[in-house]
Amino acid sequence: MNILVKYNTTRQYTKTLCEPLEIEDYTPQSVAFASPPKWHLAHTTWFFEEMILKPYFKDYKVFDEEYGFLFNSYYNSLGKRINRGERGLITRPSVETIYKYRVYVDKHITLLLKYFPNDSDITNLLVLGINHEQQHQELLITDIKYTLSKNPINPKLYKEAFANNIVEEQKQEFIKIEEGIYTIGHDSNGFCYDNETCKHRVFLEPYTISNKLVTNEDYINFITSKGYDSPKYWLDDGWAWINNNNLKAPLYWYSIDNEWFVYTLAGLKKINLKAPVTHLSYYEANAYANFVNKRLPTEFEWEIAASKLNWGNTWEWTNSAYLPYPNYKQEPGAVGEYNGKFMINTMVLRGCSVATSPNHSRYTYRNFFSPETQWQFTGIRLAK
Template sequence: MSSAHDTVIERPDSLHAKEWLRAYQRLRAATEAICAPLHKEDYMVQSMADVSPPKWHIAHVTWFFEAFILKPFQPDYQTLDPAYDHLFNSYYETHGVPFPRAERGTISRPTVDDVYRYRAHVDQAMQALLENPPREHLPEILRRLELGLPHEQQHQELLLMDIKHILAQNPLCPAYRDDLTPGLAPAPAQEVPSLGWLAYPAGVREIGHDAAEGGFAYDNEMGRHRQFVEAFEMADRPVTNGEFLAFMQDGGYATPEHWLADGWATVKAEGWPAPLYWVERDGVWHHYTLGGLVPVDLNAPVCHVSFFEADAYAQWAGARLPTEAEWETVGQDVPLSGNFVDQDYLQPVAAASSEGMPSQMFGDVWEWTGSAYRPYPGFRKLPGSLGEYNGKFMSGQMVLRGGCCATSADHIRATYRNFFPPEARWAFSGFRLARDGGV
């Protein structure tokens, strides 16, 4: 494996394997807790090509451990059904033939119960493997497990994104959960806090994960390198719903000069009048949340906007989106705290005053940057099929930073590079502004 996974102890013993087993079991239980409020009918729905049915998610993360740990390193392991290797392979072309992504919702069999039996089967085999691991393969097993656990965390976030999109198609606007942490109700008497700007001097920055400092990172974060960053200013918080509403009311979606050519073509083709999930009722904007349809909180960060919308707003506001190097320059000195899935809002919430410091850098919304998703200097893919994890997507995508309200707090870091196509809106994505100048 690459240096991204060299952080595991070089000579792990069985005690360490048992610690990894406990972490594995906690994470697997968290995935099932996300699915607990679902009805069986919900598990099957695929509301668009980018959304996967919940049943597929919980099977795919199970397949990952089976394909990359159990089959290579547990000689007596017997798969529950050989066909699952085809059905639940996401995109690993060097491993086998993946089932087409856009057709995942057509697979009614195996059933939901079958998929949970599959999870239990693999979990039992993983427990047996980690309780009595083969000594000669243990370092590699733990390196792959170190990737597999964050992989499942990514799918936990994707589950919440996809469940939201699935339920939002229903005109009844059913709530995924009705017991979320309070905080979604708007506060109309409050004024939208004014936007502040923080100045940063020009200089050479160290960007990317430093393998020498330890800790897990994906391969796309590796290749720590120096980068000169010109003086810039960064907004002290993300753009709010209220500010984005002003853009809408000023004809933002009808004024082509704000938009990139591809963005304007997308707006016209899709007929976008507002962020995803927004709907006007009796002159008041509402939006669908995992707690149901609620009035838009004007003070909370705007969410479910594409890169195209974020860039158009920045043009309208006389600013721009930050580069990912600028974002990391600011983020590396900000505490890793915020509104994550652990807070159980499952929705961006208004922040307190920033008091001259960057606020909401982590959590609430993934923040679009103006940077294309490309490899860092010295980037090396993982060997074998796991090399397809990140590197093959380094084209036609834009980088987002900071995590969101559906991200696990222990999954994020300042160097984390998320990426989506510029037209994507179903992620918990927002943005903050930047501009040239500064110290």
Template sequence: MSPISAPAPLAAKEAASVFQSVRAQTETLVAPLSEADMMLQSMEDASPAKWHLAHTTWFFEEFILKPRDPDYRTIDDRFAFLFNSYYVQAGPRHARDKRGLVSRPGTSEVMDYRHHVEAGLHSILDANRDDANDIAALVELGCHHEMQHQELLITDLLHALSYNPLLPAYRDPQPMPVTQEISLTFTSHDGGLREIGHGGTGFAYDCENPRHQTYIAPFQLADRPVTNRDWIAFMEDGGYLNPTLWLMDGWATTQREEWTSPLYWWSEDDVWWSFTLRGPQPVNLDAPVVHVSYYEADAFARWAGARLPTEAEWEVAASLKPIEGNFLESTALRPLPNGGLWGDVWEWTQSPFTPYPGFTPPDGAIGEYNGKFMINQMVLRGGSCATPLAQMRPTYRTFSYPHQRWQMLGLRLAKDDTRG
């Protein structure tokens, strides 16, 4: 069984070009980092930059080179233990919360490992093989996997740097554009029986399939994300202090964690500040709010007299919009004002991450990519300022636990359309 559902995978030559481009982008992201930066791990959910470099390399080695190239020899057999993540069928793994303690191999050795695997990949792609299409499909999956880790790499780094009292910047500070408040308006969408899920010929993860019909009631979707200005009004109205706005688990979490604002925010001389990848900056009132949990997003929506959209509603609306916005390629590395439907922040939906009707995971360890996470997590849509543009399509589903905040997580409001 193919690990992806796209019936027309990349040709080998095209796969080699995409592979080279993605690998180069990852190395560009780590170029500003010191050896010490590469080791930082601030919590179990996050991983060191060096581990991301090695794990994405292990993925290509484990799922393509080892099973497909009998002449391939790994640079170090021990790396399979160090750099596996959660693939139980691929063998034992180093403890997730101890990745920051692996000082050796050093960064230079990890880079040697990357280049060794890259040479092996190019060699197998250059060969005239009967299974060339299958290999190209696996390379495409590996490239999208690495793009996901590009986003994780810099958001994990942001979390780690936030613990440094000096609040160092990953990239040079840049001032936010001066903007004006954009009023909150909604666009109405008709209901009915609609199709969602992937059904095209391009790349998609297994969890985006199969395409299927679902009923959607008439709804309204906000024309912009919730902004920092909106969020400050919620805070000033006692949103974090009013238990009637919160789900039970959300209220327990916010009390236990003592949440009073989004992650990375603090107040100084009556001005709200936030720590960003470009260092400490005053909160831009008209930029989308970011680093809020599902619990916070749901409480805000109740306070605003609205709700979060379902993922089906979001996908139906997104299918009408071109995919353009503030993604990783813009190098802004933070949400910008005047955001549209795509980019800036991942948007929480009220939909749990569960399988679509008829979903079947691929055979083998590759089937662990998404299927075993389809419990206790919520779907987000739309990509963020840290997401590579090539990842995006209307059907793309990512997911997080309701309490998580360190990713670029925001929200957009929805309402039932009761105009009759």
């Protein structure tokens, strides 16, 4: 598949995800971390305009001079930007105008590739932009789910998509991995982010890792056993967090007439007991592991075992802080702000989820979120 086809396919998938939206769905922002769909549509477009068209398309005229302020996310080197929690206040430009913006940028990307079909710098930035948009496709799904979950009528957006009901039928076993020196990091010619590079060796003690994810039924046992009321299972930060927020169950869970239900993008559903539990924070994942006298795997243990695991249903918390690999060097300029500056106060997740875009997963992928994060599709795999 050539680069223009990949580009157009990715851009079309974003539009497809937005097809079920009503015009009223595009703008609301229920909380600072959940950006509105309109902002995602514009930001991913701005990325191509700012990173590729402005430096490489001669005499390129930006669609609107204000968009750099409105739709920059966190690139300090590219100037001032609107506060993250105020993205839902951007009622103008209209949704119609943002779709015109996408068409405008797509047209110029097509022309640029016609003029420079074999320019490696442009191609590499396009591949990065495509992967960036795929990340925002998953964020678009999880952000709109969070916003719609605040609507008391439990809206249905998609049918059964993104419901996370894939049941693992195999019997639970703990796979044994021998001690040894293993190589970690990306090792193929395909795309990866800079935080996956710098292959290096690690020594691992012998360990075992579950071939199945923790299920909703398993986690309900933690709840009914007063897991949320027992400080012995919790990190101090986690204990303070659940108490400050009065949490007694995973995000989107509701107890109705002594039965558990969960909000999904297909509406409120009775919980599938055999499906993997998801929308858990690192704090909750770690507490559950303590409850069953197990632990979370490190990201290195996860990567070495990945070929033996059926991963891909939900992002899996690891017990590894998000830190640079040995010899990692942050790229110069705005591209260097993509991953490196977030290597503090976050934990690594591995795998992918039911909301991850097609062709956007690999066993070396290092996702990362702060430990209280719940709104992503995040779950638990145990190790010991």
